[in-house]
Amino acid sequence: MRMRPNHLGSGKTRNRSIAGLVAWAAASAMVAPVITAHADEAQQPLRLCADPTNLPFSSDSPSQPGFYVEIGQALAQALGRPITYDWYKSYFGKRTVRVTLLGKQCDAMIGLPRSEDFMGPAVIFSSPFAKEGYALVAAKGPALGGIDGLRGKRVAVQYASTPQNLLASRDDVQMVTVLSPEEGMQALDQGKADVAFIWGPVAGWLNKTGYNDRYQIELTEGEGLSWDAAIGFAKTSTELRDRVDAVLPQLQRTIGELAVKYGLPSGKPVRFGVNGAVPAGTTTGMGSGAQTGVHVTEIAKVAATEIKGDAAAPAAEAVGAGKEIFNGTCAHCHGPDAIQSERKIDLRLLRHRYGDDMRQTFWTTVHEGRPTKGMPAWKEVFTDDQFDNIYSFLLTVQTESND
Numbered sequence: 332m333r334m335r336p337n338h339l340g341s342g343k344t345r346n347r348s349i350a351g352l353v354a355w356a357a358a359s360a361m362v363a364p365v366i367t368a369h370a371d372e373a374q375q376p377l378r379l380c381a382d383p384t385n386l387p388f389s390s391d392s393p394s395q396p397g398f399y400v401e402i403g404q405a406l407a408q409a410l411g412r413p414i415t416y417d418w419y420k421s422y423f424g425k426r427t428v429r430v431t432l433l434g435k436q437c438d439a440m441i442g443l444p445r446s447e448d449f450m451g452p453a454v455i456f457s458s459p460f461a462k463e464g465y466a467l468v469a470a471k472g473p474a475l476g477g478i479d480g481l482r483g484k485r486v487a488v489q490y491a492s493t494p495q496n497l498l499a500s501r502d503d504v505q506m507v508t509v510l511s512p513e514e515g516m517q518a519l520d521q522g523k524a525d526v527a528f529i530w531g532p533v534a535g536w537l538n539k540t541g542y543n544d545r546y547q548i549e550l551t552e553g554e555g556l557s558w559d560a561a562i563g564f565a566k567t568s569t570e571l572r573d574r575v576d577a578v579l580p581q582l583q584r585t586i587g588e589l590a591v592k593y594g595l596p597s598g599k600p601v602r603f604g605v606n607g608a609v610p611a612g613t614t615t616g617m618g619s620g621a622q623t624g625v626h627v628t629e630i631a632k633v634a635a636t637e638i639k640g641d642a643a644a645p646a647a648e649a650v651g652a653g654k655e656i657f658n659g660t661c662a663h664c665h666g667p668d669a670i671q672s673e674r675k676i677d678l679r680l681l682r683h684r685y686g687d688d689m690r691q692t693f694w695t696t697v698h699e700g701r702p703t704k705g706m707p708a709w710k711e712v713f714t715d716d717q718f719d720n721i722y723s724f725l726l727t728v729q730t731e732s733n734d
């Protein structure tokens with residue numbers, strides 16, 4: 332997961348993340364250790380799995396541990412248990428969850444999308460503690476208030492993201508495609524876009540740490556735009572899950588303070604629907620508001636088809652998207668931009684090596700891996716579209732020799 336979005340849900344392509352906090356109805360109380368009947372287990376540390384380099388969510392830096400790690404610390408304290416960490420990069424997506432959480436290297440993973448579709452029933456969830464989603468980022472001024480507020484504007488959207496699909500059907504909005512939330516913020520800063528419709532938590536963090544809080548950030552919600560974030564456990568950990576659920580309401584005030592500390596956007600999300608924004612009603616999870624959600628999904632599908640139909644522009648975008656995945660996930664073995672002096676793993680030689688079988692070899696190898704040779708299988712991590720993008724990128728770097 333470098334589920335930065337992609338999250339887990341969206342792969343990082345890590346574009347995932349959080350946006351508004353779920354409004355907890357319960358008044359928060361002081362955090363106090365809970366007396367547990369399981370004295371033996373109470374002595375055992377709570378083992379938290381987290382990405383060492385994924386701020387604002389988590390980091391292995393003690394001075395700036397991140398939103399999820401600090402929630403984990405408050406949680407362990409409320410459970411009366413010490414805490415330990417299992418650090419693991421999240422950009423392996425579901426594979427990360429399989430290796431760490433389901434591999435019993437840790438007891439809990441904070442910030443998973445609370446959805447049966449996400450590795451259920453192997454993974455079970457706590458109640459949601461926050462909402463993560465895309466947000467509208469713009470210079471401070473009147474609220475944009477939803478899709479109609481984007482009319483006539485230049486809007487930065489990330490390649491292959493829900494906002495891009497959502498806006499593809501609007502000829503009154505000019506899209507500026509970017510490859511990351513960072514680039515979206517830069518587009519705003521450089522005057523290339525009026526609004527960035529990008530992953531909220533990352534936008535909030537960048538706004539706070541790199542842009543002096545210059546921009547206002549409005550959360551959005553709707554199918555594919557936001558998720559409830561929860562704590563994930565292996566399905567055998569129902570007892571721990573229930574104990575966590577029992578103390579979560581006490582932690583709500585702390586969670587709210589941490590959201591502010593890490594710059595996560597707050598406030599009532601703007602709901603996006605087929606007819607533009609409908610007034611934000613109750614703050615609900617992805618399961619509700621189904622009707623609006625369905626429409627949005629349909630729009631997204633139609634939009635996606637249209638995008639594919641446009642042959643020229645997406646090619647460059649596919650290469651860019653593939654390169655980003657490659658450099659995020661494949662580069663630490665195959666070299667940045669596929670530059671690698673060791674011939675055996677130099678992917679610039681694929682054509683030279685396989686000729687007409689190049690695509691087939693690529694496809695089989697990335698799907699199934701070569702486990703005995705140290706090449707992981709990626710079929711659970713990336714979609715076929717993402718493999719196509721990686722392939723498009725690799726096509727641009729083929730050469731006859733690597734000396």
Ligand code: HEC
Pocket residue numbers: 657660661662663664665675676677678681684692693696697701704705706707709721
């Ligand atoms: C943990 C290290 C590692 C990572 C990460 C990794 N690979 Fe590999 N990959 C290997 C090794 C080692 C081989 C060579 C296997 C062999 O000797 O047959 C290989 C082989 C390949 C081959 C076949 C090369 C050939 O000439 O036969 C392809 C294609 C490939 N990798 C693509 C990828 C892509 C795409 C990614 C990212 C999604 C990736 N790899 C990530 C280690 C890795």
